[in-house]
Amino acid sequence: MTSSTPERLLDDAFVALADPTRREILRRLAAGEARVTVLAAPFAISLNSVSKHIKLLERAGLVVRRKVGREHLLRFQPNALREAREWIAKLEAFWKAGLAELDELLTKEDESRESSDGRKG
Numbered sequence: 001m002t003s004s005t006p007e008r009l010l011d012d013a014f015v016a017l018a019d020p021t022r023r024e025i026l027r028r029l030a031a032g033e034a035r036v037t038v039l040a041a042p043f044a045i046s047l048n049s050v051s052k053h054i055k056l057l058e059r060a061g062l063v064v065r066r067k068v069g070r071e072h073l074l075r076f077q078p079n080a081l082r083e084a085r086e087w088i089a090k091l092e093a094f095w096k097a098g099l100a101e102l103d104e105l106l107t108k109e110d111e112s113r114e115s116s117d118g119r120k121g
Helices: 006-017 020-030 036-040 047-059 078-120
Strands: 063-068 071-076
Touching: 006 020, 006 047, 006 078, 020 036, 020 047, 020 063, 020 071, 036 047, 036 071, 047 063
Parallel strands: none
Antiparallel strands: 063 071
């Protein structure tokens, strides 16, 4: 069995979110808990294919399964997105800082050109 390091969970979350079928499954589960068969009904793929998508979502920690008798009930686990959200926020902060520095540098360069153009005339 593979370890559940933060990096592995992040990789699994992005793999899970990369597929439109899995994103639709999450959208449906965001409305509330659902049986696997009910969840699979609207898709034009086999129940086995939907089950494979669900297993990927479970591995990523985005979906939790519970059994009630013979029924398998699924629910969305939004807390699992925290790592992905935090990772994206760190990148966003990095890029915003870099872009702010670039903007400042370009503004100074424009001002320098304008002042040197004014001296030539």
